[in-house]
Amino acid sequence: MSNNQPLLPDPQALNPAPAESLLDGALHYFPAFLPYNNADKLFQQLLHTLPWRQESLTIYGRRQVSPRLQCWLGEHGLSYRYSGKTFISQAWDPLLQQLAALISHQLQQPFNSVLANLYRNGQDSMGWHSDDEAELGPAPVIASLSLGAERDFTLRRRGESRQAGRLALAHGSLLVMNAGMQSHWQHALPKRANVQQPRINLTFRQILY
Numbered sequence: 253m254s255n256n257q258p259l260l261p262d263p264q265a266l267n268p269a270p271a272e273s274l275l276d277g278a279l280h281y282f283p284a285f286l287p288y289n290n291a292d293k294l295f296q297q298l299l300h301t302l303p304w305r306q307e308s309l310t311i312y313g314r315r316q317v318s319p320r321l322q323c324w325l326g327e328h329g330l331s332y333r334y335s336g337k338t339f340i341s342q343a344w345d346p347l348l349q350q351l352a353a354l355i356s357h358q359l360q361q362p363f364n365s366v367l368a369n370l371y372r373n374g375q376d377s378m379g380w381h382s383d384d385e386a387e388l389g390p391a392p393v394i395a396s397l398s399l400g401a402e403r404d405f406t407l408r409r410r411g412e413s414r415q416a417g418r419l420a421l422a423h424g425s426l427l428v429m430n431a432g433m434q435s436h437w438q439h440a441l442p443k444r445a446n447v448q449q450p451r452i453n454l455t456f457r458q459i460l461y
Contacts (some may be wrong), residue, residue, distance in 0.1 A: 253378070255355040259290060260290060260351060261287060261349070263353070263354045268426075269283070278354045278433040280433065281419065281425075281426070281428075285397065285426070286426075288423070290424050292423075292433060294399060295423070297347060297369070298348075298452055299450065301345070302323055303342060303353065304321040304322070304323055304368075306318055306321050306343050308337075308449060310337070318404055321372065322369045322379065322437075323341045323367075324341055324342065324366070324367050324368070325341055325342045325343065325366055326344060326459070327342070327344070327364045327365065327459075329420070330459045339371065341459075350446075350452070351366075352364075352456055358454045362404065362458050364457075364459055365456070365458075365459050366454050368453070368454050370450060371450060371453070373401075374448065377440075381438060381439070382408065382434040382438050383455075387459050388434075388457060388458070388460065390435075391435070392455065392457065393458070396428070396456055397424075397453070397454040397455075397456070398422065398423065398451065398453055399449040399451065399452040399454070400423060400450050400452050401423075401447050401450060402422055402423065403421055403446045403451050404419070404444065405420050405439060405440075406439065407419075407438070408439075408440075409437060409438075410436055410438055413415065416437070421453075436460040
């Protein structure tokens with residue numbers, strides 16, 4: 253299957269149901285942003301063609317192997333530092349560039365890069381964090397597209413240890429973290445022993461410098 257095949261719906265024809273507003277508008281959730289058939293094809297294409305790597309990151313002050321696979325793609329030469337490591341963007345995959353344009357069109361929000369995460373099964377995870385790196389600016393908007401196995405997106409207020417909420421992210425759904433959310437909330441993707449299938453998460457971002 254070629255990356256040039258039209259796996260995505262036409263932006264003019266895409267008409268997802270209105271978003272659910274959560275956390276007093278800090279989050280907007282489109283449970284069926286992509287039609288199911290498009291989401292299935294996109295998942296299989298990206299699973300087998302993206303340059304997935306398992307990085308060594310600094311997590312809670314210790315150098316360790318990341319509990320997931322990932323890759324970062326976007327416009328030429330973008331630099332992004334997180335978890336003690338600096339990443340330089342790889343060239344846009346044509347399909348992801350089209351997807352970024354589609355989501356930008358729907359949200360009226362520019363995106364120049366995407367951090368892609370592959371959770372191979374329920375043993376892969378993401379710890380508590382906020383996406384508040386300097387390169388994203390003081391109030392970033394981040395659009396997170398989920399493909400594959402349904403996983404829980406958990407939330408807690410910054411400075412607190414108690415989980416305050418949980419949202420199951422469906423195949424083909426889009427979660428938009430709006431401006432200001434990263435200053436007040438942390439999020440995570442915990443392990444789930446009963447999940448055996450992979451999940452791809454595409455987090456579209458605008459790097460400012």
